Amino acid sequence: MTKSALPEGAVIGILGGGQLGRMTAIAAAELGYRAHIFAPQGDAPACDMAYASTRADYDDLDQLNAFGAAVDTVTSEFENVPAEVMATLATHAPVSPGVAALSTAQHRIKEKTLARDLGIMVPDFAAITSAGDMAPAMARMANGAVLKTCRLGYDGKGQARLKAGDTGEEAFASLGSDDCILEEMVDFSAEASFLVARNAQGEVSAFPASINHHEDGILATSRAPADPAVLPPALLKDGQDAVAAIAEALDLVGVLAAEMFITPKGLVFNEIAPRPHNSFHWTIEGTKTSQFAQLVRAITGLPFGSTEAMGQWQMDNILGQHMDRLNNAIGEDGVFVHRYGKAEAKPGRKMAHLTRKV
Numbered sequence: 010m011t012k013s014a015l016p017e018g019a020v021i022g023i024l025g026g027g028q029l030g031r032m033t034a035i036a037a038a039e040l041g042y043r044a045h046i047f048a049p050q051g052d053a054p055a056c057d058m059a060y061a062s063t064r065a066d067y068d069d070l071d072q073l074n075a076f077g078a079a080v081d082t083v084t085s086e087f088e089n090v091p092a093e094v095m096a097t098l099a100t101h102a103p104v105s106p107g108v109a110a111l112s113t114a115q116h117r118i119k120e121k122t123l124a125r126d127l128g129i130m131v132p133d134f135a136a137i138t139s140a141g142d143m144a145p146a147m148a149r150m151a152n153g154a155v156l157k158t159c160r161l162g163y164d165g166k167g168q169a170r171l172k173a174g175d176t177g178e179e180a181f182a183s184l185g186s187d188d189c190i191l192e193e194m195v196d197f198s199a200e201a202s203f204l205v206a207r208n209a210q211g212e213v214s215a216f217p218a219s220i221n222h223h224e225d226g227i228l229a230t231s232r233a234p235a236d237p238a239v240l241p242p243a244l245l246k247d248g249q250d251a252v253a254a255i256a257e258a259l260d261l262v263g264v265l266a267a268e269m270f271i272t273p274k275g276l277v278f279n280e281i282a283p284r285p286h287n288s289f290h291w292t293i294e295g296t297k298t299s300q301f302a303q304l305v306r307a308i309t310g311l312p313f314g315s316t317e318a319m320g321q322w323q324m325d326n327i328l329g330q331h332m333d334r335l336n337n338a339i340g341e342d343g344v345f346v347h348r349y350g351k352a353e354a355k356p357g358r359k360m361a362h363l364t365r366k367v
């Protein structure tokens with residue numbers, strides 16, 4: 010243990026009250042730390058697992074300052090926390106992710122530009138700030154394209170798909186944002202995600218990769234560690250090196266996930282998330298140290314644990330429309346059930362996940 014590691018009983022502040030905060034709080038408790046959640050009013054499954062909760066809006070400066078004063082380190086379960094919020098909290102305690110990592114992960118052009126500058130392959134892309142930008146950019150996209158808002162998109166929201174030859178002007182109007190990115194449509198054989206943890210000493214710990222299947226823009230299933238027939242060892246290394254290089258460039262302390270497309274030319278970068286990632290929930294059972302435990306270790310100064318996988322795993326997301334599947338699986342031998350404690354099962358809402366050995 011490094012001299013500077015936070016002692017048992019120290020308080021980890023977590024911004025956001027969702028399932029990622031909940032699972033981080035559980036991992037914190039297992040390592041002897043206490044979680045203090047900061048989340049707006051409403052359903053906040055993380056608060057059920059916490060030693061303390063502050064229920065306030067992110068622009069409530071008094072509450073933010075009181076929260077900052079009450080915690081020893083801060084992390085966030087979502088990347089859209091306003092940079093000013095993190096800057097305020099950084100006056101009280103170390104924050105993960107820091108302002109540089111946040112502002113990059115919050116903007117699709119910034120993250121793709123950083124990846125490209127680091128020599129990571131990215132799809133051809135163009136900034137779209139007015140309808141007039143569409144035609145010249147679409148002219149470059151022989152394979153069709155995806156138009157996305159640069160900010161606040163998640164689970165496929167804030168996106169439109171365009172065929173080669175479409176003008177895309179209607180799609181641009183429908184997104185209702187003047188800060189968009191047009192990306193060429195990537196032909197991929199599979200989608201992979203990569204995850205590293207990085208601590209204040211700059212040490213990096215990489216996880217095995219996941220292979221992800223999305224339905225309607227939302228992650229449905231992850232399988233991991235990635236089958237080498239789908240992600241050859243050389244590409245596994247490329248992906249792990251790429252996400253480590255990004256973490257270093259952003260001086261990130263915490264965890265960083267990257268989504269990449271597997272193509273015949275190699276990996277093509279899609280996006281990053283400076284937080285635990287849905288496609289690594291299988292690590293709770295599947296690796297010797299989970300993504301949540303490794304995040305806690307990274308931000309408290311505890312040494313990293315092993316990320317060695319213990320077998321092959323499949324993780325299935327349970328959305329609001331899948332509650333029957335959850336109820337059927339709950340008594341099934343070999344299924345690890347993680348319910349998030351959310352009151353209302355709305356379609357598309359992440360309610361639980363199931364992990365099983367395959």
Ligand SMILES: Nc1ncnc2c1ncn2[C@@H]1O[C@H](COP(=O)(O)OP(=O)(O)O)[C@@H](O)[C@H]1O
Binds near residue numbers: 132162165196223268
């Ligand atoms: N340029 C692209 N080419 C092909 N498919 C894409 C492209 N961009 C996104 N997608 C598909 O849409 C999904 C969601 O897009 P993504 O950029 O990851 O947004 P989100 O922030 O909503 O996860 C991706 O996982 C992938 O399946």
Ligand SMILES: [Mg+2]
Binds near residue numbers: 164268280
């Ligand atoms: Mg994504």
